[in-house]
Amino acid sequence: MASFQIPDIPxxxxxxxxxxxxxxxxxxxxxxxxxxxxxxxxxxxxRAALCDLQAQEDKKST
Numbered sequence: 001m002a003s004f005q006i007p008d009i010p011x012x013x014x015x016x017x018x019x020x021x022x023x024x025x026x027x028x029x030x031x032x033x034x035x036x037x038x039x040x041x042x043x044x045x046x047r048a049a050l051c052d053l054q055a056q057e058d059k060k061s062t
Contacts, residue, residue: 019027019042031041 027038027041031038
């Protein structure tokens with residue numbers, strides 16, 4: 001059996017951003033009934049976007 005480890009929570013910065021109402025509604029619909037918060041969804045979407053941008057830059061470099 002694996003031993004319990006306290007998870008590492010990365011440091012965060014509070015940022016206020018304006019999100020269009022239709023996107024807020026879309027996110028809320030997407031996470032409804034799931035074990036996901038609005039913030040977790042937005043952070044995951046930003047990570048995916050940054051990964052895609054990096055992949056695009058890598059393609060340009062080759």
